Amino acid sequence: EVQLQASGGGLVQAGGSLRLSCAASGFTFDDYAIGWFRQAPGKEREGVSCISSSDGSTYYADSVKGRFTISSDNAKNTVYLQMNSLKPEDIAVYYCNSWRPGYDYWGQETLVTVSS
16 A cells, blocks of 8 residues: 655744654655645645655755755655744645656645744
C-alpha cells in the first residue's frame, strides 16, 4: 500500500522552529519531486517547497526563503522541512506530496500553529 506519512507539526512560539517529516512507504522517492504544501484558514493551498529526488534541486516560495530548508534522506525514504523563525502567518495545515508523471501521492495533514 502506498502511503505518505507526514508528522512533526505542533504549537510553537513565534521565532521558534519545527521540523516536518514526510516518510514514504510502498514506493521509493526515486525520480519523484517531493513537495510541501500548506493551507491556511480561509486561504487556498499553496506550494511551500519541493525537492527533486533525482538531482537534489530545490524550490522555495518567496514567503519562506531563508527560513525553511527542505532535505531528503533517500536511505530512509523521508523528506524533511526544517522551519525556522516561524511566524504567525506560517499557521496552516501542511501536506506532503510526491509526484512524477503518472503518479501523484498526498500525505495526510500535519498542523502547524505559531503563537505570537
